[in-house]
Every structure is written in C-alpha cells, then in structure tokens.
Amino acid sequence: MTIDYQNRLDSLRTYAKENNMDIAMVTTPANVFYFTGFLSDPHERFMALVLDNRSDEYMLFVPALDKDLAAEASIVEKIIPISDEQNPYEIVQQHLGEDVEAFGLEMKTVTMFQHQQLEAAFPKAAYGDIQPFINTLRLRKSRGEIEHMQKAVDIIEKVLEEGLKKVRIGMTEAELAGELEFLMKKFGAEGPSFSTIVLAGEKSALPHGSPGDRQLQHGDFLLIDMGVKIKEGYCSDTTRTFVIGEASEKQKEIYQLVKESNQAGIDAVKAGVPLKEFDIAARRVIHDKGYGDYFNNRVGHGLGIELHEEPSVHENNENLAEKGLVFTIEPGIYLPGFGGVRIEDTVYINEAGEAEVLTVFPRELQII
Ligand code: GLY
Ligand code: MN
Numbered sequence: 264m265t266i267d268y269q270n271r272l273d274s275l276r277t278y279a280k281e282n283n284m285d286i287a288m289v290t291t292p293a294n295v296f297y298f299t300g301f302l303s304d305p306h307e308r309f310m311a312l313v314l315d316n317r318s319d320e321y322m323l324f325v326p327a328l329d330k331d332l333a334a335e336a337s338i339v340e341k342i343i344p345i346s347d348e349q350n351p352y353e354i355v356q357q358h359l360g361e362d363v364e365a366f367g368l369e370m371k372t373v374t375m376f377q378h379q380q381l382e383a384a385f386p387k388a389a390y391g392d393i394q395p396f397i398n399t400l401r402l403r404k405s406r407g408e409i410e411h412m413q414k415a416v417d418i419i420e421k422v423l424e425e426g427l428k429k430v431r432i433g434m435t436e437a438e439l440a441g442e443l444e445f446l447m448k449k450f451g452a453e454g455p456s457f458s459t460i461v462l463a464g465e466k467s468a469l470p471h472g473s474p475g476d477r478q479l480q481h482g483d484f485l486l487i488d489m490g491v492k493i494k495e496g497y498c499s500d501t502t503r504t505f506v507i508g509e510a511s512e513k514q515k516e517i518y519q520l521v522k523e524s525n526q527a528g529i530d531a532v533k534a535g536v537p538l539k540e541f542d543i544a545a546r547r548v549i550h551d552k553g554y555g556d557y558f559n560n561r562v563g564h565g566l567g568i569e570l571h572e573e574p575s576v577h578e579n580n581e582n583l584a585e586k587g588l589v590f591t592i593e594p595g596i597y598l599p600g601f602g603g604v605r606i607e608d609t610v611y612i613n614e615a616g617e618a619e620v621l622t623v624f625p626r627e628l629q630i631i
C-alpha cells in the first residue's frame with residue numbers, strides 16, 4: 264500500500280491557511296519525511312520543507328550534496344540545494360522575500376539560533392506553532408503505515424530468533440549485541456532503530472543500561488530490547504527477557520507477573536477510553552503483588568517514523584485512545600542487584616477501534 268504524501272501536504276496547507284500563515288516551514292527530518300517521502304539526516308546542515316501559502320508553492324531546501332536523493336524520493340518537485348558555504352537563511356529569504364508576516368514553525372524543535380536567523384531574514388514576521396497539528400496527523404496511522412511497521416516488527420522477530428542461536432556462556436553482552444545488529448542488516452533493515460540493549464544477570468535491572476563486558480552466565484536473566492528502522496522509514500521496538508540454563512523460583516515469579524501485566528495492558532486497549540487506562544491496568548497487576556516500586560516508568564510510548572513519538576501512555580494521560588494509534592506496552596519489574604524483566608509489544612488500534620498486536624514472538628518464559 265502506498266503512502267499518500269499529497270494528502271498530507273494538502274492537510275498542512277489547509278491548516279496553515281485556516282490559521283492565516285503566509286509560510287509553514289517544517290525542519291524536523293522525521294516531519295520532512297512524513298510530508299515529502301524524503302528521509303534524510305542532514306546532521307547540522309539546514310533542511311526544510313517550505314509551503315508558501317501566498318503562491319500555493321511547496322519547496323524543499325536540502326543540503327546540496329543531497330539534491331539528487333531528494334529529487335528521487337520527494338513528492339515536492341521544487342528542490343533548492345544549499346551548499347555548505349552558503350547561508351541557508353539568506354537563500355530562504357531570496358525565495359520568500361522579506362515581507363513574510365506570519366510564519367508557522369515547529370516550536371519545540373526550532374532553536375534559539377534558528378529563531379534569531381529567521382528574525383534577521385524576516386523582520387516583520389510573527390510566529391505560530393504547527394507542531395501540535397503535525398503530531399496529531401502523525402498520531403493516526405494509516406493501514407499503509409501499519410504494513411511498514413509490521414515489516415519492521417517481523418524483521419526484529421527474525422533477528423531475535425536467529426540471534427538466540429548465537430547465545431553462549433562466556434560471551435559478553437556487547438558481543439551478543441553486535442551479532443544482533445549484524446543480523447538486522449542481513450535480514451533487510453537499514454539498521455537498529457536505537458542502540459541495541461542486551462543486559463545479563465543483575466544488569467537487567469537497569470531499564471536503559473548499555474551492553475558491556477559482562478559475560479553471560481548460567482542462571483542469568485538475559486534482557487534483549489531492540490528494534491530496526493527499515494528503508495520505508497518506520498521503526499520497531501521489542502523486548503523479550505530469557506533465562507540462561509535454569510530459572511530460580513523468584514525469576515519465574517517475576518517473569519510471570521510481568522507477562523500478566525503485559526497481557527492486562529494489551530487487554531485494556533481499545534478506542535474511546537483514556538490512554539491512562541492501559542497503564543493503570545498493567546500497573547495494577549504488578550502493584551497488587553507488592554512490586555509496584557520496581558516498575559517506575561510509563562507503560563508505553565507511541566512509535567512510527569521515530570522510536571518515541573506520541574502518545575505517551577502513562578497513568579495521568581486523560582486523552583482518549585483513538586483509531587490509528589500505535590504504541591508499546593512494556594511493563595517491567597527491575598530489582599536492584601537481582602535483575603529485571605521487561606516484555607515489550609507493539610499494539611495498533613485498528614479501524615474497528617480494537618487492539619491489534621503487531622508483535623507475535625512468544626511471551627512464555629524461555630530457558631535458553
Ligand atoms: N528501547 C527503548 C524503549 O523501549 O523505550
Ligand atoms: Mn519502547
């Protein structure tokens with residue numbers, strides 16, 4: 264299924280017109296991709312999709328070295344290259360004139376520096392925020408986007424399945440992470456969607472620990488949290504926790520609780536109820552068994568073009584869940600000095616308002 268970029272651009276134009284903006288300027292690479300199909304990391308260079316509402320014209324300003332790639336990928340045909348020795352704000356001003364009065368920007372990402380440069384180039388301009396509007400558009404995923412996300416999930420499951428065959432007592436967390444990242448590319452991903460997390464034994468109690476020289480040992484928890492980004496631009500993010508060799512009663516108890524919590528979170532998912540309900544349902548299971556203090560993060564986050572995007576699924580989020588949302592359900596119990604368990608799945612609220620779980624990798628405790 265193809266992505267309808269023109270429809271997205273039309274929505275942006277309608278919004279900008281309704282809000283009397285002369286110009287809408289999009290500079291976040293993920294948002295430039297969302298509207299144009301051109302996916303690129305310009306690093307510190309300037310890149311922007313600009314909509315001029317006075318002439319109904321779209322322009323894509325890109326670093327000169329990216330102009331051919333942009334021309335190939337972008338639905339916006341007017342590509343304006345900016346070379347490294349040029350001042351991008353002067354180039355933008357040459358195309359828009361200095362009389363712009365109302366500028367729409369992504370206020371959360373535009374820096375003080377960019378603001379100053381824009382003020383110098385467009386002295387009459389006032390600024391409005393287009394970010395909340397764009398976030399709302401991106402929040403509601405189409406079936407075409409879900410097909411891409413399912414592909415990213417399927418690849419990471421294949422990586423996990425093959426990667427488990429590489430696990431050996433004595434190898435380090437970092438070595439296993441390296442094997443997994445090799446498999447991601449082998450199975451067709453662009454690369455990891457974030458730096459792969461492999462944590463063994465007591466280190467699995469660190470929700471965002473990084474793989475190091477800790478060697479895998481008999482009796483360890485082995486927590487693997489990873490995802491891929493695929494060329495179509497979408498991410499996956501999946502966690503499974505295993506036990507190496509033999510599980511203790513305590514390990515089994517914690518694992519079972521997290522599994523029940525994950526299931527309770529997923530079972531609560533549907534359109535029309537506040538997002539907080541999903542966190543509360545998952546958290547209750549862990550809290551009721553006395554482990555509430557050891558689950559101290561939200562139950563999930565949206566994902567899509569970016570690894571973390573809206574919505575934030577936490578216990579105070581009163582916003583109503585709606586069709587099209589995609590987010591993780593990732594409860595965990597993290598016991599300092601002992602170890603931790605996290606089980607992370609991706610859930611889509613489909614056209615019928617029901618939960619569709621994209622992650623199918625088994626959730627039962629596997630002793631490897
Ligand atoms: N891997 C980061 C997260 O699960 O949110
Ligand atoms: Mn996650």
Ligand code: MN
Binds near residue numbers: 489500501502
């Ligand atoms: Mn994760």
